[in-house]
Amino acid sequence: MNQGSDHLDRVIDLLSKMPGVGKKSAQRMAYRILELPNEYAFELSESIRALKEKLRYCSRCFNFSSAELCLLCADTRRDPSLLCVVEDASSIKNIERSARYLGLYHVLQGVLSPMHGIGPKELRYDELLDRVAQGSYDEVILALNPTVEGEATASFLAESLKLRNVKVTRIATGIPMGGSLDYCDDVTMASAMDNRRPMN
Template sequence: MARSPLLEGLIEALRCLPGVGPKSAQRMAYHLLERHRDDALRLSEALRAAVERIGHCERCRTLSETELCAVCADTRRDAGLLCVVENPSHLQVMEQATHFKGVYHVLMGRLSPLDGIGPEELGLDRLERRLGEGELRELILAISPTVEGEVTAHYIGEMARAHGVRVTRLAQGVPMGGELEYLDSGTLTHAFESRREY
């Protein structure tokens, strides 16, 4: 039995979400159309409003409805501490889980030449200007330890050091409550080599 072109279009549109394959998209589409049409309309209206009205903060590049996000507009934040994160969700995690009172630069990705993501796409020209302003004391790299993340961190670290800014990196290794026997050798090796005074 052939499905309607509208239903096919909805299923295909839902597949743009991360982790949603054909089966999941089909389940979502049927769920919304069978019994939850009001929710589907509310979802579409919220999505349209967000796409039309949410842009990027002029200073840190996170998602924002205003020219400056709440963090950048807060004059009580320490402008001498800059934390570099990959995306707005990482900024949100940092805000919720830590007591960090500095400011951010949001990359919106990692360096990946094969995918066409270079320094320009990550806003590194803006970061370079911030480094050149002379206000930064420390740049904290909060970038995932993937191959692309390591390359990105190295690139940004070199930029910051060229401006005489101290560069630090989030500690990596054994998670809180983790059992050593369940760690992979790379994580354990890194944790061992990065040990500190106790």
């Protein structure tokens, strides 16, 4: 094995740690980086470095931020009566893309998982309760992923927030838009049926 392939293997190995990227995709990416101009590769590595060096957690919502408060918390046009709880910061990007929600967020930084030793203390749970106690929220929307752990966490949060005099809702789950009932798994089908809404 020559030295060149050592470098290549290292990049492939590092890239393959990314979610959804297997060895083969990592290999294609690494070769693509080699083909692209130097500037691209240097900007890529620099931007990743800046990401780690410049970003920290927003002190209010625990989204990533380059300042004490993230851009969303600092934006006075956001509706301060709505609070949307998400599992991780990347969920915020997805919800923002929908342009359907104009309230504030709270990043839980995970979900309860007793099997992996993750309890409320490992999450931004106390911070959530403090925010709800101190804020004037009309509604807390639980937008956790529809997994077994996400569902259990949503139930736990709903129970915890019961006494706080705030309406708690859960985002709907079900058949994806453009999807077909033929390809729908049993759990999704059951959830779609449970979450049906009136039409008249």
